[in-house]
Amino acid sequence: MHPGRTTGKGPSAYTQIDQQPPRLLIVHIALPSWGDICANLCEALQNFFSLACSLMGPSRMSLFSLYMVQDQHECILPFVQVKGNFPRLQTCISELRMLQREGCFRSQGASLRLAVEDGLQQFKQYSTHVTTRAALTYTSLEITILTSQPGKEVVKQLEEGLKDTDLARVRRLQVVEVTKGILEHVDSVSPVEDPSNDESSILGTDIDLQTIDNDIVSMEIFFKAWLHNSGTDQEQIHLLLSSQCFSNISRPRDNPVCLKCDLQERLLSPSLLPGTADGSLRMDDPKGDFITLYQMASQSSTSHYELQVIKALKSSGLCESLTYGLPFILRPTSCWQLDWDELETNQQHFHALCHSLLKREWLLLAKGEPLGPGHSQRIPASTFYVIMPSRSLTLLVKAVATRELMLPSTFPLLPEDPRDDSLKNMESMLDSLELEPTYNPLQVQSHLYSHLSNIYAKPQGRLHPHWESRAPRKTGQLQTNRARATVAPLPITPVPGRASKMPAVSKSSSDAFFLPSEWEEDPSGP
Numbered sequence: 001m002h003p004g005r006t007t008g009k010g011p012s013a014y015t016q017i018d019q020q021p022p023r024l025l026i027v028h029i030a031l032p033s034w035g036d037i038c039a040n041l042c043e044a045l046q047n048f049f050s051l052a053c054s055l056m057g058p059s060r061m062s063l064f065s066l067y068m069v070q071d072q073h074e075c076i077l078p079f080v081q082v083k084g085n086f087p088r089l090q091t092c093i094s095e096l097r098m099l100q101r102e103g104c105f106r107s108q109g110a111s112l113r114l115a116v117e118d119g120l121q122q123f124k125q126y127s128t129h130v131t132t133r134a135a136l137t138y139t140s141l142e143i144t145i146l147t148s149q150p151g152k153e154v155v156k157q158l159e160e161g162l163k164d165t166d167l168a169r170v171r172r173l174q175v176v177e178v179t180k181g182i183l184e185h186v187d188s189v190s191p192v193e194d195p196s197n198d199e200s201s202i203l204g205t206d207i208d209l210q211t212i213d214n215d216i217v218s219m220e221i222f223f224k225a226w227l228h229n230s231g232t233d234q235e236q237i238h239l240l241l242s243s244q245c246f247s248n249i250s251r252p253r254d255n256p257v258c259l260k261c262d263l264q265e266r267l268l269s270p271s272l273l274p275g276t277a278d279g280s281l282r283m284d285d286p287k288g289d290f291i292t293l294y295q296m297a298s299q300s301s302t303s304h305y306e307l308q309v310i311k312a313l314k315s316s317g318l319c320e321s322l323t324y325g326l327p328f329i330l331r332p333t334s335c336w337q338l339d340w341d342e343l344e345t346n347q348q349h350f351h352a353l354c355h356s357l358l359k360r361e362w363l364l365l366a367k368g369e370p371l372g373p374g375h376s377q378r379i380p381a382s383t384f385y386v387i388m389p390s391r392s393l394t395l396l397v398k399a400v401a402t403r404e405l406m407l408p409s410t411f412p413l414l415p416e417d418p419r420d421d422s423l424k425n426m427e428s429m430l431d432s433l434e435l436e437p438t439y440n441p442l443q444v445q446s447h448l449y450s451h452l453s454n455i456y457a458k459p460q461g462r463l464h465p466h467w468e469s470r471a472p473r474k475t476g477q478l479q480t481n482r483a484r485a486t487v488a489p490l491p492i493t494p495v496p497g498r499a500s501k502m503p504a505v506s507k508s509s510s511d512a513f514f515l516p517s518e519w520e521e522d523p524s525g526p
Contacts, residue, residue, distance in 0.1 A: 020226055021138040021171050022063035022079065024119040028112060028147035028154070029070045029099060037148055037178055037214055042097050044219035046090060050452040052227060053086035056272045060227045062138060063126070065119055066092055068099065073115035079126050086456040112154070113161035116143060116173075124169060140171035151177030151209045158207055167206065174208040176222065217442055228264060234304065235260040235333035239366070239387075239395075241309045241353070259353065260304075260338070260346050261330040266396070269326050273448075274455060307366040307385060307397075315361045318386060323398040330387075330395040350393065357389035365400070 027041070052061050061082040067075050077092040123141045147154050154175050167173070212218045229236075239259040332347040357364070364387040370380030388396040 020061050020229075021140060021142050022065075022123060023061065023226060024065045024067065024123070024141055024143045026067045026069060026073075026112070026115050026119065026143065026145045027096065028145055028149065029068055030148050033148035033180070034099070036180070038097065038099070040214055040216050041146070041178075041219060042093050044216050044223060045093050045096075046453065047216070047220055047449040048223040048226075049082070049086055049089045049093075050449050050456065051224075051268070051273075052082055053084060053089065053456060054273055054452045055083075055227075055268070056274070059083040063123075064089070065122065066096075067115045067119055068096065069111045069115050070099070071111065073111045073118060075118065075122070078122060086453075090453070090457060110161065112145065112157065113165075116145075116158070116162060117165055119143065120165075120167075120169060127169075138171075140169050142172045142174070143170060144174045144176060146176050146178065148178050148180075151175050151211060155207050155209055170206075172208065173206055174210065177209070177211045178214050178219075179211050180214060227268075229262075232262075232334050232336045234337070235335045236263040236304055237261040237330055238304050238306045239309065239330065240306060241364075257349060259350050260333040260335065261350070261395075262333045262335075264329040264331060264394075266327045266329055273452070306369050307387075308368075309364050309366045309387070311365050312360075313363040313365055313386065315363055315388075318363060318400075322401045323386060324401065325399045327396050327398045330397060331393065347393075354389045354393065354395065358391070363388055366397075 059082065063079045064077070064082050065075070065079045066077040067073055076095050077089070080088060082089070120141065120143075127139060145154065145158075154177070158173070158175070212222050237260075239261055241257045241259070332343075332350045334343070338346070356362075366385045366387055368383040368385060370382050384400050384402055385397050386400045388398070390396055
């Protein structure tokens with residue numbers, strides 16, 4: 001495996017930044033803990049895919065497949081495109097909801113390994129089939145195993161079972177242990193750690209281990225990390241500073257310091273959701289969408305976008321009304337093409353800059369690259385940004401207005417002494433409000449998930465109306481109405497005492513390929 005690397009090259013840097021690698025999710029089911037996890041997991045998956053399938057612009061998620069493992073492995077969803085496929089994904093989530101929650105079954109140790117191998121085999125055949133017609137942006141797969149079992153034991157089981165398996169096409173293999181604790185009060189904007197940080201243990205050679213809480217919010221945030229750019233082939237931003245910005249680093253004053261950074265969204269733009277925009281992502285979009293910066297980066301004359309720091313500002317000297325658009329975050333790059341010494345030095349410089357800005361209570365004013373190519377008689381326009389430090393190892397960047405964008409605004413100064421009766425009324429009204437020390441967006445719901453689900457969900461009559469009255473599916477009971485996988489399944493280890501056996505797959509069926517229309521079902525179909 002080669003974590004962080006992709007062998008395929010997309011048509012542009014813009015596509016490479018936005019589109020994530022194909023993903024295989026394997027839900028490892030164990031009783032009785034599945035009864036505690038099922039509802040939260042299914043709700044989190046439905047919320048996430050209602051959002052991921054609705055985002056306008058280039059697809060952020062390419063392919064997705066879903067397996068479940070009980071006493072045997074089973075493909076619930078073969079690889080499909082995520083964008084525009086919410087009805088089909090919703091159908092598969094409904095299948096998960098109906099899985100047995102009580103009782104017991106005899107666990108087969110090889111089932112998890114077989115699920116990984118079967119999913120990898122399907123991806124290889126899908127890639128071979130599709131690349132004969134169109135180029136794939138990614139040729140490697142990310143596999144996530146969600147389990148309620150002790151994570152270290154699952155990792156050890158996988159390491160032993162997959163030691164002879166060819167994992168060259170696996171970009172990342174991750175085990176996520178769902179803990180039994182339930183998060184009752186969300187006090188942090190990020191209740192789970194970023195999978196790329198130091199708190200995610202790396203066990204064995206290539207298998208990552210992470211834990212998340214058994215609550216909807218934590219699971220949602222884990223899945224939303226799939227929308228982030230996770231590519232490490234190239235640093236995305238070069239932040240250029242003069243050496244005097246680093247008071248504790250001795251460098252020649254005429255030699256600027258270049259901090260190599262990766263770009264990360266802070267939040268999704270509402271303009272990318274249906275009903276709020278027409279989907280045309282323009283360079284002059286007044287919303288200042290984050291995606292616009294990616295467009296500028298892809299049009300850069302170099303492989304990265306440059307921000308040139310031109311001066312410092314006092315933190316108290318910036319009026320919030322002068323910033324516009326969505327903020328984005330800079331963090332030290334994790335580009336694999338840089339050597340370890342350069343990565344370490346870059347991170348130390350980044351750390352020193354954050355520390356110095358906080359200590360001095362300064363902001364930085366930076367000039368971005370021109371928006372378009374210059375001509376002999378034309379000067380290309382530039383965008384300016386303010387860079388704000390934080391207590392984490394990140395910098396917050398927001399676009400700031402320039403003279404050309406300003407409109408006349410004359411406001412009277414605030415009178416010192418308001419009328420007593422008005423003052424008493426307003427103070428009484430304010431005293432009646434509940435005061436919170438901070439704003440936590442995770443505690444504020446806009447019902448966006450249900451709104452998006454209702455937009456894209458199939459009419460109830462075209463789904464399976466008998467699901468609600470149907471008893472939960474028992475272990476090993478396969479659904480005849482489920483979409484077929486596109487490759488022959490791997491042999492399933494028989495369970496002692498089972499009355500019936502799975503029918504053998506003939507050679508002709510294992511050698512057959514389906515047309516693209518059979519790789520993916522029409523989202524509008526039944």
